[in-house]
Amino acid sequence: MISRVFARIFLVLFGVGLIAGCTSQSKPYRYLVVFSQCNNSEPYRAAQNAAMQKLWEEQPDVRLVVMDAQQDSVRQIAQIETAIRMKPQLLIVAPNERAPLTEVMKQAMEAHIPVLCLERDIVEPYYTSWIRVDNRAIGRIIGQYVLDYLTKKYGEPRGNIVEIAGLKGVEGETNRKLGAHDIWDAYPKIKTVTEAVANWSQSLAKDRMTEILSAVPQIDVVYGRNDPMAMGAYLAAREQGRDKEMIFVGIDGLAGEAGGVRKVQEGLLAATCIYPLCVDKAVEIGTKILRDPTFDPDKVYTISSELVTSANAATVYK
Amino acid sequence: MLECRNIQKHYGGVAALKGVNWKLLPGEVHALCGENGAGKSTLARILCGITAPDDGEILLEGHAVNWPGPQAARQAGLGIILQELDLFAHLSIAENLAIGNARLEDGAWVSPSALNDAAHPLLRSVGLELDPTLLLERLSVSQWQLVAIARVLGLDAKIIFMDEPTSALTDDAVERLFGLIRQLKERGVAIVYVSHKMNEIFRICDRVSVMRDGEMIATATCAATSIDQVIQQMVGRVIATTRREKLSGTGQTLLEAHEISTRKLRQVSFTLSRGEILGVAGLVGSGRSEVGRVLFGISPITDGTITLEGNLYEPYDPHDAVAQGIALVPEDRQKEGLIPGMSIRQNTTLASLPKYSRSSWISRAEEVAASTEALADCRTKFADQELPIRSLSGGNQQKVLIGKWLLTHPKICFFDDPTRGIDIGAKDDIYRLLAELAGKGLGIIWVSSELPELLANAHRILVLHEGRCLGILDAATATQEDIMRLATGHHAARS
């Protein structure tokens, strides 16, 4: 029976530990803002989180809670369901995938919670506002850059392109691809030799690129749909000593040492397109929703972007 | 040589030993008798250091000893052969023989050839002609027992406790054991012989001590007392051991086995009639249990036919056999008969469950009624049907198993050593029960190693030797020697 006693003591200690481990909620606040992030481990999203924290902190009567769904749609659904129970004054969601998250955001709207859909979208417009970047336009910017580069290299528009794609089914992925092809499809000699899926991850991109390098002899351009993936491809090529044969372009252009702009400065990436975090706008609209009851937000807010190459990298870098 | 004073032991609230005083003289063969639960096994375990007494003292050659565990006792020269053989199924014979043997365990490296070499002489002395590299799980229960005996022999003990050593042995192996005991006695080894079997005790032992309900009742030299007296002391009442009255009149032929061959059997033929008890005798490994396995659909027939009530009988598996009216009460209650975690009621009704249910839904009332009836028919002693079956004594567990099969209303019932390890009172009950079953028209096949038992209760006795049937004797006129002769391979002297 001694183990029974031990077990009881253990449980009590566990309970105490649980209490101690949980943050206290004694700080008074007036507004609760919940941000459901789909995946903290992507650098782009980590930057979003950092920006969110910094901006909302400027308003001391607002409590910000960030939830990480670890790229699992089912988990994100459950997290948003929990968030709804907390009755926040504002819910910001970066949805992991289009279809799965649609239903639960509708439930949030039905619970009279204002919902901001951040950067990615869902199937039906169950949100107050969608803050987006025109991914197709970005695709076209990159497409144009690549076209100009290939024309300069060969004297005519031709070349082999390897595309590294992000999570299929996400609007960003689809449109970034479409935008680039809007430009290239007019030139039959510009060919996409292969497209590998690396789910926005640098390590997966490196693995995929290693496989591709053994299969494809002649590569001119690697189009990674975000900077980490472009970097992963670069590292794979460098390992095989082929990095000088081709250029690497990405999208995101994040600030800081690890960001795409720096990489362009250092010459590892040829070009990137700044993909705005959208957080500034989200906080701006969000604050208005919280504080101004008469404010009627637009359904969609589009934020513009900018191409970064070695020419302007130094000035853009933050 | 060995003495104990005022040994006491409690298990939970039950007193297993109540102040036992006892002495063992050097070089003697001393029997310990008592019914199940009398305390003999408990005393033996305490004296061998396996269990610690709650009170009292043990003296070895005049000095008080206090063993922290069985290892210490073993080093002091005490060996024990337990009733529930503590051998390891997944190890080989040689490895089992070596366990606990300090000589062979010397040094970290154990060579298989050294083990096998050491195993041969031990196996020979108990009469087991087997390859020492065989895994124990391939052996039969009787062979396990011989290996356990061989192991103790390898330990060079000065005092050996044997707890029911012959319960799974046939007469042939018993003789060899007695020879061994005599040899050990000549070397000055003292032997404590814990047993139920009066005949054996009075043949081989010098003195006999009787225990009852945790107390030492009496000690006497075998010459100065008699079987009846000992039994009376054990039981506290007088029991007749004469041959019982057999119900006469066997009916029509129920089962006919014609030249059956399996992996173990060779062209065995016999018939079984309604109301008849057919005993099966033979040495260890002669194929007695195999007959049951064939009937029950476990061992496949390679040649020959069986007809049941005139129709060809080819059971596909036990399920099939049961459906056709065959029942098997197996040799090993624990492993093959009971579901230990289930209640008495649940065990009793397990074979006949569909009868108390409608489209799988069990009717509790019907089930309880059937189980109560079966338990009463078998005269099972129990406190509450809902208690786990583990709470019953061996004898009562056996009765539950028999009751289980009765509820299926079988035509033929095969009993494999049903009275093994059961005390005299319960044995009596089972003999009576089997006779009643025969009286109701069932055909009964009864395997046993106790020849007097078969002679007293069966109508005819089938004797097997190495898979062949050497004869079917009429129990009324046959003697133990007749059976033994056939069992060892010698054909009958008379025609």
Next chain:
Amino acid sequence: MIDKFWNQLKHHGQPFIGLVLILILGTLLSPRATDGTIVFLSPGNLTDVLLQQTEIGIIALAMTFVIIGAGIDLSVGSVLAFSACVSALMMMVWNPHGPTMLQIGVAISASLLGGALIGALNGLVITRIRLQPFVMTLAMMIGVRGFTKWLTGNVNVDLGFGAIPSGQFAELFSSKAFAISLWFILAIVAHLLLTRTVYGRYLRAIGENERAAAYTGLPVRGVRLAAYIGCGTLAALAGLIHAARSHQGNPNDGVGYELDAIAAVVIGGTALAGGRGSIVGTVTGTLVLGLLTNVLRLHMVDSNLELMIKAVIIIAAVWLQRRSTGVHGDL
């Protein structure tokens, strides 16, 4: 009557204690919503937890049977994904004009049938060829996952929204009322099956001592096979609910669900060795896991810490149960 109740509590005591403890802890630690209500106890939150646990709960019911029969089924997570994808494919991709209600019915039946067949394959190989359950179902876990990925081309298959049949299907199957009721009805049926029928009794006997059960003439192979078929079918059913809830067939979903189901079963008092166990325990175990996750999520505890705490709970639960012995609860 009261005696019987206390008896039940003693037999199934441990998991209940855990459940009560979690409920108390959850209430005490619960955050307050902005309007002051106790979030943890709000009916919305509690039904959320039930809905979130429905898939695991349904799988755990069937897993209880398999484990009591001294087996195990590791393939259920893959079967869930398989079923979700097959139904999504049948509704959306192989039906260019969008499915009719009848076709949805066909899709549902096909998924369930598929699950049953996978279960049957598991059961047949395990009982006839005598492959170890762990090994066989592990192989199926890998194989079915690969098959599902191949079927979908490793792409998620989205379901439709709104009034069209596939949207209706998604609405119905993911609704709290439907899913939770389905789970509890299945739980009641499973409980009765286990405790009151011949099948249930046979299963427990076989799980505890297969040799003795065979020697008693019980249909050992048939009983085991049925348990595996049940497991496959219920995993497929969970897959349908999963497809409805996430509005897509995702061939990479369901990973690790088999371990969650086994954890629920084990916390509920069923021994992995077989022979003993109860549905009541399994449901309790499922609730304990779900509520625990909920408490942790309400406090934004890091998901990785969540997993570690789950591990501690599992160890504690099994440890506490080692002491309890007793007769197979028959009610």
